[in-house]
Amino acid sequence: METPQTTSPIRIATRGSRLALWQAHHVAETLRANGMEVEIVTITTKGDIVLDRSLDKIGAKGVFTEELEESLRTGATDIAVHSAKDVQSTIPDDLELLAFMEREKVHDVVISFDPLFKLGEGQQVIGTSSTRRRSMLKRFYPNVITSECRGNLQTRIQKLKDGQYDAILLAYAGVARMQYDHMVAQHLPLETFIPAAGQGSVAIECAKTLPLERKLNLKLALDHKPTHLCLLAERAYLRTMEGGCSIPSFALATIEEDTITLKAGIISLDGEQLIVEEITGPSEEAEAMGEQLAQTVLSKGGDKILKAIREEKA
Numbered sequence: 509m510e511t512p513q514t515t516s517p518i519r520i521a522t523r524g525s526r527l528a529l530w531q532a533h534h535v536a537e538t539l540r541a542n543g544m545e546v547e548i549v550t551i552t553t554k555g556d557i558v559l560d561r562s563l564d565k566i567g568a569k570g571v572f573t574e575e576l577e578e579s580l581r582t583g584a585t586d587i588a589v590h591s592a593k594d595v596q597s598t599i600p601d602d603l604e605l606l607a608f609m610e611r612e613k614v615h616d617v618v619i620s621f622d623p624l625f626k627l628g629e630g631q632q633v634i635g636t637s638s639t640r641r642r643s644m645l646k647r648f649y650p651n652v653i654t655s656e657c658r659g660n661l662q663t664r665i666q667k668l669k670d671g672q673y674d675a676i677l678l679a680y681a682g683v684a685r686m687q688y689d690h691m692v693a694q695h696l697p698l699e700t701f702i703p704a705a706g707q708g709s710v711a712i713e714c715a716k717t718l719p720l721e722r723k724l725n726l727k728l729a730l731d732h733k734p735t736h737l738c739l740l741a742e743r744a745y746l747r748t749m750e751g752g753c754s755i756p757s758f759a760l761a762t763i764e765e766d767t768i769t770l771k772a773g774i775i776s777l778d779g780e781q782l783i784v785e786e787i788t789g790p791s792e793e794a795e796a797m798g799e800q801l802a803q804t805v806l807s808k809g810g811d812k813i814l815k816a817i818r819e820e821k822a
């Protein structure tokens with residue numbers, strides 16, 4: 509006999525990487541602490557399988573999310589847990605982002621086995637798979653050589669160990685969650701290495717058809733309102749820029765009382781052109797602020813940078 513929806517355990521869909529599982533267990537523990545029963549369902553995505561091409565070359569949006577979303581639709585799972593950064597800026601009509609969990613520190617770090625490693629000193633090969641980080645390296649450290657570095661965090665660190673790079677660039681959030689803090693050689697400043705929209709937060713997605721009571725309970729347990737508001741601003745920016753993770757755009761919102769400050773922009777692939785703009789406003793207008801800031805960035809030359817990137821990729 510089928511158990512009623514309200515009492516059956518919450519089924520949590522996640523990717524199988526260690527970071528994804530850490531995040532799923534973090535969600536599971538939070539829900540358990542709120543008296544809910546949970547079950548974790550591990551699902552493999554295209555992004556986990558195709559490791560030989562850089563993310564911007566796989567092309568399709570949502571390479572880390574599609575298979576998880578399908579399990580929400582069929583009802584095989586109730587919620588999907590994602591790194592907020594990996595969630596495409598526009599999600600399918602039948603799904604919704606229910607919650608964003610409290611953010612970890614948002615900055616990027618340099619990981620090296622040499623604790624005295626300093627970016628820009630001598631001949632260096634730096635591994636990264638992100639067009640944003642590659643472009644910023646070219647701008648702020650024009651002498652370093654950038655090299656493609658894909659795969660989950662363990663794989664990337666193994667490649668570093670194998671000597672393929674002198675150092676790699678990662679989000680501090682994933683490094684902290686995997687307890688690789690001791691390998692951080694340098695913390696990159698937020699003023700120059702502005703993070704990708706959503707970096708450091710965990711997003712909870714569900715089908716719109718999930719029963720309302722279940723949605724409300726999940727949201728109450730998992731959602732961190734200040735993080736959610738910041739993410740609305742950042743994601744509205746990304747959406748308006750027609751972003752996706754393959755475009756070197758970035759956005760970081762901070763909130764104090766009910767005021768949001770959103771700093772965002774775009775950088776050309778060679779790092780030569782950089783546009784950074786800022787906007788401040790009431791948190792109720794988070795999404796409108798993101799849209800407005802994107803229009804400003806586009807009108808100040810962001811449109812030309814985007815066009816050049818599209819032409820280069822075509």
Ligand SMILES: NCc1[nH]cc(CCC(=O)O)c1CC(=O)O
Binds near residue numbers: 678679707
């Ligand atoms: N696209 C990969 C990805 N997605 C989320 C994180 C790190 C954790 C986070 O930003 O929440 C990473 C790795 C990285 O950028 O170093």
